[in-house]
Amino acid sequence: MVVGEITEEKDVIVIGGGPGGYHAAIRAAGLGRQVTLIEREDLGGTCLNKGCIPSKVFTHFAQEFKKTKHLKEMGMEFGEVEANLATLQHYKNKKIAQLRTGVESLCKANKVEIIKGSASFLSESRIGVENGHEFNLLNFKEAIVATGGDFHYPDEIIFNAETVLKERQIFELEEIPRELIIYGADYISLEIASVFCILGSRVTLILREELALDTTLSKELSRQLKKQKISVIKHCVLRKASERDGHVFAEIEKEDGETVSIEGSHFVVSGQVKPNLSDLGLDRLRMEITDEGYIQTDREGRTSIPHIWAIGDVTEGPSLAVKAINQGKAVAEAMAGLPVEVDLRFVPSVVQMSPPIAYAGLTEEEARSEGYSVTVSENPVRGNGYAQLTEEKDGFVKVVSDSETDMILGVHMMGMGAVELITAGVMGLEMAARDEDFRFPLYPHPSMSETMLEAVEGLKGDAVHMPPRKKEPAR
Numbered sequence: 001m002v003v004g005e006i007t008e009e010k011d012v013i014v015i016g017g018g019p020g021g022y023h024a025a026i027r028a029a030g031l032g033r034q035v036t037l038i039e040r041e042d043l044g045g046t047c048l049n050k051g052c053i054p055s056k057v058f059t060h061f062a063q064e065f066k067k068t069k070h071l072k073e074m075g076m077e078f079g080e081v082e083a084n085l086a087t088l089q090h091y092k093n094k095k096i097a098q099l100r101t102g103v104e105s106l107c108k109a110n111k112v113e114i115i116k117g118s119a120s121f122l123s124e125s126r127i128g129v130e131n132g133h134e135f136n137l138l139n140f141k142e143a144i145v146a147t148g149g150d151f152h153y154p155d156e157i158i159f160n161a162e163t164v165l166k167e168r169q170i171f172e173l174e175e176i177p178r179e180l181i182i183y184g185a186d187y188i189s190l191e192i193a194s195v196f197c198i199l200g201s202r203v204t205l206i207l208r209e210e211l212a213l214d215t216t217l218s219k220e221l222s223r224q225l226k227k228q229k230i231s232v233i234k235h236c237v238l239r240k241a242s243e244r245d246g247h248v249f250a251e252i253e254k255e256d257g258e259t260v261s262i263e264g265s266h267f268v269v270s271g272q273v274k275p276n277l278s279d280l281g282l283d284r285l286r287m288e289i290t291d292e293g294y295i296q297t298d299r300e301g302r303t304s305i306p307h308i309w310a311i312g313d314v315t316e317g318p319s320l321a322v323k324a325i326n327q328g329k330a331v332a333e334a335m336a337g338l339p340v341e342v343d344l345r346f347v348p349s350v351v352q353m354s355p356p357i358a359y360a361g362l363t364e365e366e367a368r369s370e371g372y373s374v375t376v377s378e379n380p381v382r383g384n385g386y387a388q389l390t391e392e393k394d395g396f397v398k399v400v401s402d403s404e405t406d407m408i409l410g411v412h413m414m415g416m417g418a419v420e421l422i423t424a425g426v427m428g429l430e431m432a433a434r435d436e437d438f439r440f441p442l443y444p445h446p447s448m449s450e451t452m453l454e455a456v457e458g459l460k461g462d463a464v465h466m467p468p469r470k471k472e473p474a475r
Helices: 019-030 045-049 052-074 085-109 187-198 215-227 321-335 364-369 385-390 418-430 435-439 450-460
Strands: 002-015 035-039 113-116 118-123 126-131 134-145 149-152 164-166 179-184 202-207 231-233 236-244 247-254 259-264 266-269 272-275 308-310 349-351 357-361 374-380 396-402 408-414
Touching: 002 019, 002 126, 019 035, 019 045, 019 085, 019 134, 019 321, 045 052, 045 085, 052 085, 052 187, 113 126, 134 321, 164 236, 179 187, 179 236, 179 247, 179 259, 187 202, 187 349, 202 236, 202 259, 215 231, 215 357, 215 364, 215 396, 215 408, 236 266, 247 266, 308 321, 349 418, 357 418, 364 374, 364 396, 364 408, 374 450, 385 450, 396 450, 408 418, 408 435, 408 450, 418 435, 418 450, 435 450
Parallel strands: 002 035, 002 134, 035 113, 134 308, 164 266, 179 202, 179 266, 202 231
Antiparallel strands: 118 126, 126 134, 149 272, 236 247, 247 259, 349 357, 357 408, 374 396, 396 408
């Protein structure tokens, strides 16, 4: 190891070049700061290089693959359609490289300095950066911790590189698994199940716990999984997963104590994300850490050390890129003295399965438990004209409102276009919109957005394409 003889002086240092880190760096640079971004691997972080983007290449591919039957029905003529995962891998890697180059170009255009290496705090004003045999010392005025999270897995799983896999490895396969066993209870598990079911795998989904969904959404999801012939096993604990004689075996213990063994060709687990702080040297600082191991921050993203900030998976809240991006820009603005506040009440949650799921705000059950006088409206997608002509008729839009104020409390949906449409729901929730605020604007026709309009109209029984709401009996 060669230690730099000179300590360099830096203005703002961002540790981690994932979505939160590079958004923070570019926004801070745009506000006039001199920014140094430290990344030990590739810019874009896990999301761009291993997680969000690779998985969405597969979900998009599966959704398009599923459409071929309908396109033939409409008159599009082509030969037998096959899924070639080797070609898909080439496409995936090309897109990742293009997007990563885009991030690098944005940093360069905004004069963000990039340093390759692993950073650790030496004091509250100094960072050391190790890159191979080199070690450099950097003094800083302000720092942003954006090192993300690491996946952690049950000790009972014996991994290998071919058949017993972690969630990121499944999107590196070049052959479709014959029999795929999935263990998890999150959006990643659902996306994997949907993708490989569409591509021809026989899928077994083991849910280690109930999914945190609105009851109506949970019931429709169960119906869709059954329709797609995905075998679902609930309320059980994994005891062992390993490969033997060319087969994988997952031993699970059911709620009643019975132990069963499931055989397949491949096994994949969705791990639990925990903050990536172990090599950051925080033990040298007077920084407050929560009981769960997250960095404690205020509503601006400031830690207990006023000139050090933290964003993304190292802080409490959902492990989602959208959260890190929002926090990253907010921290950069807070450092510039602008009035900001990070509010995670209405973080949109999405599942890019087929059909997609998206939701934000309170579930019906949560709204009732919080004391609201709840009214709900559920508009099935099959009543939408555009859904009919595109043969995307599965799903619904559900709106939860307070009948005393007409304020919208939650929006939950499944169906084509849900991931894009949830933005309208989030905007309404953030603005404390009432049903009339959703009903007044004009919606394009025909479009999937009309499912949202009619769901809101259904709160008062005014939706044209929904059955009339039953009138309350006279007293």
